[in-house]
Amino acid sequence: MNQNTSKISQNYPSFLPRDRSWQPAQYTPGYKTSVARSPRQAFVSLQRASASERSGPTFNGLEIGKFDNDLLMNFRTDGTQAGLPIGERIIMHGRIIDQFGKPVPNTLVEMWQANAGGRYRHKKDSYLAPLDPNFGGVGRCITDADGYYHFRTVRPGPYPWPNGINTWRPAHIHVSVMGPSISTRLITQMYFEGDPLIPLCPIVQVLKDPEAVETMIARLDMSMSKPMDCLAYRFDVVVRGALQTYFEE
Amino acid sequence: MYNQYKLQYETGVLRETASQTAGPFVHIGLALEIAGFESRSDEIWQDLAKENAEGEHIELVGSVYDGNGDLVHDALIEVWQADSHGNYIADFDNKKPFSGFGRSACAMDGDFYFKTIKPGQVQFDGKLMAPHVNIAIFARGINLHLQTRAYFDDEQVANENCPILNSVPSPVRRKTLVAVKEEGDAKPRYRFNIYLQGEGETVFFDF
Numbered sequence: 001m002n003q004n005t006s007k008i009s010q011n012y013p014s015f016l017p018r019d020r021s022w023q024p025a026q027y028t029p030g031y032k033t034s035v036a037r038s039p040r041q042a043f044v045s046l047q048r049a050s051a052s053e054r055s056g057p058t059f060n061g062l063e064i065g066k067f068d069n070d071l072l073m074n075f076r077t078d079g080t081q082a083g084l085p086i087g088e089r090i091i092m093h094g095r096i097i098d099q100f101g102k103p104v105p106n107t108l109v110e111m112w113q114a115n116a117g118g119r120y121r122h123k124k125d126s127y128l129a130p131l132d133p134n135f136g137g138v139g140r141c142i143t144d145a146d147g148y149y150h151f152r153t154v155r156p157g158p159y160p161w162p163n164g165i166n167t168w169r170p171a172h173i174h175v176s177v178m179g180p181s182i183s184t185r186l187i188t189q190m191y192f193e194g195d196p197l198i199p200l201c202p203i204v205q206v207l208k209d210p211e212a213v214e215t216m217i218a219r220l221d222m223s224m225s226k227p228m229d230c231l232a233y234r235f236d237v238v239v240r241g242a243l244q245t246y247f248e249e
Numbered sequence: 250m251y252n253q254y255k256l257q258y259e260t261g262v263l264r265e266t267a268s269q270t271a272g273p274f275v276h277i278g279l280a281l282e283i284a285g286f287e288s289r290s291d292e293i294w295q296d297l298a299k300e301n302a303e304g305e306h307i308e309l310v311g312s313v314y315d316g317n318g319d320l321v322h323d324a325l326i327e328v329w330q331a332d333s334h335g336n337y338i339a340d341f342d343n344k345k346p347f348s349g350f351g352r353s354a355c356a357m358d359g360d361f362y363f364k365t366i367k368p369g370q371v372q373f374d375g376k377l378m379a380p381h382v383n384i385a386i387f388a389r390g391i392n393l394h395l396q397t398r399a400y401f402d403d404e405q406v407a408n409e410n411c412p413i414l415n416s417v418p419s420p421v422r423r424k425t426l427v428a429v430k431e432e433g434d435a436k437p438r439y440r441f442n443i444y445l446q447g448e449g450e451t452v453f454f455d456f
Contacts, residue, residue: 016262020455023268024392031270033390036316037445043455044417050373051337052383052398052413053456056329057350061342063291099262112278122274122284136286138277174271174278182329182383183456187394189269203269206392211255212267219253236253237266 012054013242015183016099024206031202032163049183056181059108059142068140071113071153075121075136085135087116087154089230092190092218095147096177099241103147104184109237110140110176111151111190118159118169127159152230155192163202170197170204179239190235191217268394271387273323279387280325280354291343295353297328297365302346304333304366308438309382309399309428312359315390316446320359324388324443327352328363330381335369364436370407379407379414381426386443395453399428399441417452425451 026038046053067074072089076082092111096104114120114137117129121137139151156171172189179185191198198204198213207213215238224232255264276284281292298306309328313321328351331337341348353361363382370377379400386395400408408414408427417423428439443451 016260018265018455019257020393022257022264026392026395028392031390031392034392035390036319037321037388037390038316039395039450039453040316040446041422041450041452043453046413046416046454046456048374049456050378050413051371052329052331052373052378052381055337055339057341057348058339059293059341061340061344062293063343065290068289097263099257099265101263110278112274120274120277121286122277125274136277138281138286140278174269174275176271176278182385182396185327185385185394186266186268187271187387188266189272206269207267212264215253215255215264215266216269217253238254238263240265241262 012051013180013244014049014054015181015243016241018240022209022212028206030205034206053183054181056178056184058106059178060106062108064140064142069149069151071135071137071139071151074139076134083134085115085132085154087132089152090155091150091152091224091226091230091232092173092235093148093150093221093224093232094218094235094237096143096149096179096237096239097147098179098184098239102242104179104239105143105145105147107143107180108140108178109143109149111173112138113153113173114156114159116154116157118157129157129159158197167202168197168200170195170201175235175237177237177239180242184239186237186239188216188237192233193217193219268392270389270392271325271394273389275323275325275387276354276356279352280356283354283356293341293350293352295351295361295363297330297348297351297363299346302366304347304369306436307365307367308436309363309365309441310360310438311428311441311443312361313355313386313388313443314445318447320355321388321445322355322359324355324361324386325352326354326361327385327387328365329383330365331368331371333366333369335371337371367401373412376412377407377410379404379411395445396456397443397451397453398426399439400426401439402427402429422452425449
């Protein structure tokens with residue numbers, strides 16, 4: 001077994017604990033699917049995280065395509081000769097920072113969404129709104145040295161889903177962030193400022209604190225909008241803070 | 250006007266952005282093949298080890314079950330593991346023989362599937378943790394991804410001495426963290442079924 005033992009002593013940061021009273025509970029009966037999919041036993045809390053939890057992957061070796069962050073361009077069925085997706089053209093941009101306000105550079109940001117009519121390009125989505133032949137709905141990019149990312153896309157439409165009777169999802173974009181470690185891994189949804197469907201949504205309502213909901217709402221950002229072209233929305237994501245180790249045991 | 254930044258009262262640091270379910274269509278973003286998309290130039294997927302990767306080549310498979318005993322078909326699984334020497338190699342690169350990070354989905358027959366190598370032992374607090382794969386589970390109905398570990402049933406001595414496995418208060422529940430060796434086609438195959446709720450509920454970690 002000895003040859004299979006780590007000889008490298010690596011220094012990984014530790015992270016501020018995740019506040020599970022701020023984050024949604026697992027069992028949230030208003031969101032019905034959570035009822036049978038939520039653990040009933042208590043989580044086992046690791047009093048000290050090991051290298052397993054403190055480390056994580058980096059993606060500089062992942063080949064990112066030229067249009068991977070441009071959803072107006074990356075699903076044009078006939079290449080550049082084809083039309084553009086239907087819908088309100090937007091730039092979605094922002095910064096990934098940690099809880100201390102420190103930028104998170106070189107991290108993978110992924111997103112996916114429905115089209116302007118509220119329909120997902122997925123085998124299992126059967127909503128009657130049509131697919132858009134020029135829209136896929138997936139993007140990815142790596143944050144720059146200051147933690148910034150940006151996508152170009154169309155604003156997704158709201159859509160109905162079977163939870164209560166007549167429940168609708170507010171317009172949203174799913175956002176996935178890796179951060180520096182598997183401890184900072186986070187998937188959230190970005191909502192749009194002013195959308196009256198936000199407070200009605202059972203998935204939004206899994207959060208007890210209205211301030212927690214506001215962390216997911218993108219703001220209209222006229223400073224980044226392009227005249228005669230597209231509007232911009234700013235969406236920053238805060239991941240768990242990396243702690244400096246001042247004193248070694 | 251909304252402000253995304255909130256302060257945590259006790260510490261003065263920013264609040265972590267709230268989590269939301271990855272939803273039933275997570276595949277569009279993170280498992281394109283399952284959603285019916287063509288692959289892009291490069292994807293993060295379920296083959297962590299190429300033929301020339303160093304170490305014992307294995308398969309890690311499993312299903313996810315809900316509290317009714319039904320299969321969770323829309324679960325997305327992420328794994329993070331050490332190489333055969335017990336080192337975490339951060340650089341994800343499909344051109345290399347081995348990457349420590351991968352994704353799979355339960356979509357078709359309910360099984361997730363990884364082709365990988367058995368990880369080496371990683372040090373912790375002057376002790377050795379038994380070989381294990383770190384697992385995150387995302388699905389519709391899961392508001393914040395669940396975190397667990399898959400150990401191996403043919404590493405009995407290492408498992409008995411693993412400080413993390415021993416920190417699980419219930420010895421009975423520790424067994425939920427151990428993948429069971431099956432007859433594989435060519436390589437050893439380990440099955441790690443995940444029970445979200447109820448009898449045999451998998452141990453999930455907070456860290």
